[in-house]
Amino acid sequence: MAKETTARGGGVWAAADLLTPMAVRVAATLRLADHIAAGTQTTEALAKAVDANQDVLGRLLDHLVTAGVLSSTGPAGYDLTAMGRHLCEGEPEGMRAILDIEGALGHAELSLVHLLHTVRTGEAAFPQQYGVTFWDDLSADEGRAESFDALMGARLAAHAPAVAEAYPWGTLRHVVDVGGGDGSMLIAILQSHPEPRGTVIDLPGPVRRAEKAIAAAGLDHRADAVTGSFFDALPAGADGYLLSSILHNWDDAAAARIMRRCADAAQTTGRVLVVDYFNDQAVQTEGDLRMLGYFGGRQHTLEQLGELAGAVGLHVTSVTPAGRYSVVELRAPR
Numbered sequence: 516m517a518k519e520t521t522a523r524g525g526g527v528w529a530a531a532d533l534l535t536p537m538a539v540r541v542a543a544t545l546r547l548a549d550h551i552a553a554g555t556q557t558t559e560a561l562a563k564a565v566d567a568n569q570d571v572l573g574r575l576l577d578h579l580v581t582a583g584v585l586s587s588t589g590p591a592g593y594d595l596t597a598m599g600r601h602l603c604e605g606e607p608e609g610m611r612a613i614l615d616i617e618g619a620l621g622h623a624e625l626s627l628v629h630l631l632h633t634v635r636t637g638e639a640a641f642p643q644q645y646g647v648t649f650w651d652d653l654s655a656d657e658g659r660a661e662s663f664d665a666l667m668g669a670r671l672a673a674h675a676p677a678v679a680e681a682y683p684w685g686t687l688r689h690v691v692d693v694g695g696g697d698g699s700m701l702i703a704i705l706q707s708h709p710e711p712r713g714t715v716i717d718l719p720g721p722v723r724r725a726e727k728a729i730a731a732a733g734l735d736h737r738a739d740a741v742t743g744s745f746f747d748a749l750p751a752g753a754d755g756y757l758l759s760s761i762l763h764n765w766d767d768a769a770a771a772r773i774m775r776r777c778a779d780a781a782q783t784t785g786r787v788l789v790v791d792y793f794n795d796q797a798v799q800t801e802g803d804l805r806m807l808g809y810f811g812g813r814q815h816t817l818e819q820l821g822e823l824a825g826a827v828g829l830h831v832t833s834v835t836p837a838g839r840y841s842v843v844e845l846r847a848p849r
Contacts, residue, residue: 535582538575539602540621542584543614547576548602551585551595558591609669612662619663623649623809630808639811649809657720664721668697671759675703677838678759678790685710689753692716693745693777694761698725700790701757702732715740716749745773749780756781759790763802766811767823775827778847787829787845793817794841817843 522529542548545565555564558576562569576593579585584599595603601610615621626644633640641649653660678700684690685708692701695715705713715725717740725740743749746769749756756777762770777787792798792814799814806812815823820843821831829845 535578538578538582539584540614540616540624541575542579543602543611544616544621546604546611547579548595548599548611549604551593552600552603556588556593558593561593609666612666612669615662617658618666619653619659620666622652622659624805627805627808630804633808637811640808641810660720664696664724667760668699668724671696672699672703674838674840675700676707678840678842679703679707681835681837682788682842682844684708684755687711687755689713690755690757691749691753691780692757692759693749693773694758695725695740696721698728698738698740700759701725701738702728702734705734705737706732711737711755713738714750714753716743716745718742718744745776747776749776751780751782752785753780754785756785756787757790758787762789762812762820762823763791763806763814764810764812767813770813770815771823771826774823774829774845778827778829778845781847783847783849785846786832787824789820789843789845790837790840791815791843792840793820793834793843794836794839798839817841 545567547561547565550561550564555561558569558573561576562572573591576585580587580593583596584602585593586596588594600606601608604611612618613620616625623641626640629640629643632638632643639648645652647655653663684704688711690701690704690711690713692698692713692715694717695701696717698715701713701715705711715722715738717725719742722740722742729735729738729740745761758773758777762773765773774787781787792802793816799816803814806814813819817831817834824830824845828847830848831843832846833844835842
């Protein structure tokens, strides 16, 4: 049979394909790229290494060749293409962990098969797939919770240098990183600016990891980590309350409650600083549907953030580009 050379439906099939993305995610979950890079390159050897059915794994590997992830080196032999090397552990963008079906985000991604339910009802897709909310699922599975914290920490660490340099953090005395996870963003800010001190507030698991990261960075004389929830009262008196990639994880009512807690703590002299994607349309639309599917959340536009802030007595005073992120400063009227 001759190979098809035209895009089916003008490219619609490629855009709508589910099989190839799932094949790539299975490869990521089984760490096939790491095994192949280490020299395990035949179907038989790979099946033994990953405890898979040899016949079915071979058929998966053949499709990954067709998809350009692997190359064929002969009968039942495979190597990595340039694309396939991105599935190795330790690659800079961390794609293997993001796509891992047994990790937090890969697990959540499977719920998007219920996008039709979400569009019809406005409800998150995750509970339709798993019977519980994303956050309850994390609470019940320590491995996925650690996966989520690690993935979020890696994402923030990648963007943190730009955020740390873009905004005048050195004018602040005390920055409270609300829901700050393992402290990646706060650490970058404190490393770039010797003036402020900082506090991470999060749940017990992330706080333990933040304490270790702060100590490893040699910042324990200027920073600490405190167990708490952004739905409860926050320690007042700091002049900066940072919400980095937090609000999009929640529906509008919950996001407003989080901002209300920050506004109450900041009072009239402090400021609330929201760090997120606001100027990248490709991220905006894709991220918005993902946040909706996972959490019932929303990837806010600047206008939507302004409306949310206004409802809790805050207004936008500045927007500072920071790489792919922006730092939006909010204050209460004086």
